[in-house]
Amino acid sequence: MDAEAAKLLGAGLAAIGAGLASIGVGNVFAKFLEGALRNPGAADSQQGRLFIGFAGAELLGLLSFVIAALLIFK
């Protein structure tokens, strides 16, 4: 396998990370909704924390995109 093919394969493998991050983001919102439906009164005050969790989960997926882009274009 030459280096170019290995790079493209690596970029493809990096896409797995994006899929895993989607599970994470789904989990964040699912758990928030679960809690929010049990106690709607407290839900609005926790939106900031919801988005901090979302940002953390999403960042790891975006990092895999960066790795894929670096492998393809660099």
Next chain:
Amino acid sequence: MAVEAKVDPMHQFAIEPLFGSNSWAVAGHNVAFTNSALWMALATVVLVVFVLGGLKREVVPGRWQMAVESFTGFIDAMLATNVGPNGKKYVPYIFSLFMFILFANFLGLMPLGLFGIHPFTFTSHFTATGVLSIMSFAIVLVVGFAKHKLHFFSLFVPHGTPVAMIPPIFFVELISFLVRPFSLGLRLFVAMMAGHVLLEVLSSFVISGGNAGPILFAVAGVPSFVLMVGICALEILVAGIQAYVFALLTCVYLNDAENLH
């Protein structure tokens, strides 16, 4: 079949000097007025016009004043919940930051290509978002050290840490603190770039499918187009969320600097 026209999804991010400013230089560095600078200026102009329109200070606000006031109220509430009473003085900074990023993201998504103007999303470049995040990080450092002097370093050792655990915890907290400006800028830039690449790739499916004949157009082109409309709506959501997340995380970091923890 005709020559396959290849759509380059990365071409939309190319930075080009405008108005023949290619050779402008200051101290040997090229300072050409690029399309990126043009759209930054446009975002600023639109933002200033938007805010000036709401500065009439009527007792019964009109629609425009109501729109501006809901944005300032939103930022004010965000700082009040995340930083507390000390956060009031950061409202102008967070407001400018949030609105600038929001307007930049939305201007980049505008379907102005229909009129021959191709919007450029400068938030899809790490140079632009990196400077914004370094600005936030610099404010955190300056405020933290000015307010708490060297006591600021207690930020890296949470309350109640056992003595044996202090060196590793300090190290881990220091790394996580130093990575902040990087992750803050990276998140915005990658989210915007990924979305725009996705839209470009889907539109190339529609165009190539249409060129390839009616069957392929029906099988590949039309579903891609429907998906693209959906993704466009998602991108509008992402543009708002990313601006919000950038402002929110800046608030959270400012809270560390103001109140330690």
